Amino acid sequence: MEDIKRTEIASLGEFGLIKHLTRHLELKNSSSLKGVGDDAAVLSYPEKQILVTTDLLLEGIHFDLTYVPLKHLGYKSAVVNFSDIYAMNGQPRQITVSLGVSKRFSVEDMEEFYAGLRLACEVYGVDIVGGDTSASLTGLTISITCIGEGDKERIVYRNGAKENDLICVSGDFGAAYMGLQLLEREKRVFAGESDFTPAFEGREYLLERQLKPEARKDIVAELAKHNIVPTAMMDVSDGLSSELLHICDQSGTGCRIYEERIPIDYQTAVMAEEFNMNLITAALNGGEDYELLFTVPLTCHDEVVTLPGVRVIGHVTSPALGAYLITRDGAEIALKAQGWNSLGSENGEKV
């Protein structure tokens, strides 16, 4: 083990810690008038509509610090919030960050977490404008609220899908879930061995999708460039199947998606094979993909298929037809939502 410096949080005090962590923050967005340091942050959005989303991440439920580096966790905590703003066809601009920190963590640990947070904010052009730190009896608690902006005419809700609209997705599915399975397996193996080298070679993509996901800012930019406003949009955090059912439910429609059109990475397929898992189930229900799922009018077909990384996977139907996956051999399988105990992960659900 290398000699890692450890400064107890108690030595700085709570005021000291939060001052220390936020000392180099600069505000870059014109909508950020006042950041950290008062009773509230002050923002200004005279010409835009304002988007607000919030996520609570709890140690042992949403992340396992056995294999998640704190810097990655900081990055991911921010990005999953940005993803919700992009899902409204908006741009994230500010976050507030609340942390509950047990004595197990040092000042250096929190610096690592903040380094990841700051990196994500730099990459996506977001300001950290407020925060709250607190002692915690058990582990790490992270609560982030993200504020973004959107144009009134271009904000996209979940409820606007119309019959015959095309169902589109960005990226590919199931990789983050496979990355999680891989990490969990290595953790179990590691527990039983003294000189252990994890078998991660050739699986870097899966690990990256799990540990350092990105939000699809690029897709929102492409849509704007082509002047396409989706009729409905969501980000895929709880699994493609579940999110598609939300859109159908809120739009009052049914849908058909085609197994052969679901984009899946090669590494995901290899891992599913290795784990003896059903690949399409993993892709539909795995979650944490942070891709965009959206619907566009049929008239957009020729344009939408030219967008890099976007794929048409099916179409919207009348509600009476229900929501089904058409398999490669033509069978219809009803799409299922995963609930509270989905995949044993008990991840949170946003309303």
Added chain:
Amino acid sequence: MEDIKRTEIASLGEFGLIKHLTRHLELKNSSSLKGVGDDAAVLSYPEKQILVTTDLLLEGIHFDLTYVPLKHLGYKSAVVNFSDIYAMNGQPRQITVSLGVSKRFSVEDMEEFYAGLRLACEVYGVDIVGGDTSASLTGLTISITCIGEGDKERIVYRNGAKENDLICVSGDFGAAYMGLQLLEREKRVFAGESDFTPAFEGREYLLERQLKPEARKDIVAELAKHNIVPTAMMDVSDGLSSELLHICDQSGTGCRIYEERIPIDYQTAVMAEEFNMNLITAALNGGEDYELLFTVPLTCHDEVVTLPGVRVIGHVTSPALGAYLITRDGAEIALKAQGWNSLGSENGEKV
């Protein structure tokens, strides 16, 4: 024990729970365009500046469910956030609510919590526009973000106090802290007795200040009515002494406050006597008063003293004079900030 209905959260599922809790929510403010049910809430503030504050409340650190009823906790969780918005001379308009809930809690428990939350929102004219629920391994985690509005020319920061300004406070101090001491004592006594009646008679005010605090919307309204814009303002959550030092620090000033002018309720004084505690220490450092501390130019003196519930407790000085309390016998005692381990409570600190 009466027969209390207990529905397991697992029986509803997480989607079911959050739908259940948010099913009767209505949006009352014109700035709330879209609430619960999409990837993000949508707000509009074309003519106002936007205030954002967030608080994280953790079981065992910030509250003890042995003696805090869940409905009161819901009420208080919302009110402490509203208080931060009033402290900017603004009006709270929306909150988002994230909850981490362990298996110990039932659907009925969460209904109680939400009932308190909704009541506070009704009383203060605030909309619940978003939320996130999650399983938790240990106890209850509450994260609330509050969004409010203020007029550009009337938002008050901590850094505007000027030499010779008057230091004013609303309400009285130390009562919530005494309420906490009282509850803690009864809890210890209760632990040792089978037929136990808590000795709360004549101490209702202390309990109310601890369990069901109010935010000073009325003071913000009075200030507006008299067209007084404070030069600096904060709400008192961590203790009057600590908050006053924040204002001095950020404004680059010193201050003098007078012991004889610190407003203290009769019940607070009686309890301090009973507990053999220094009364002025409790009033200055107790915290959780949720009163407003503000400074106004000397020229406002005659008007500010007419405001109901407002008292002038001292004045702002040049920074070289430091920050001192003048005791009844004329001694000068340096004001101290309470840090991370203040009063053993380890309450969180906002930046």
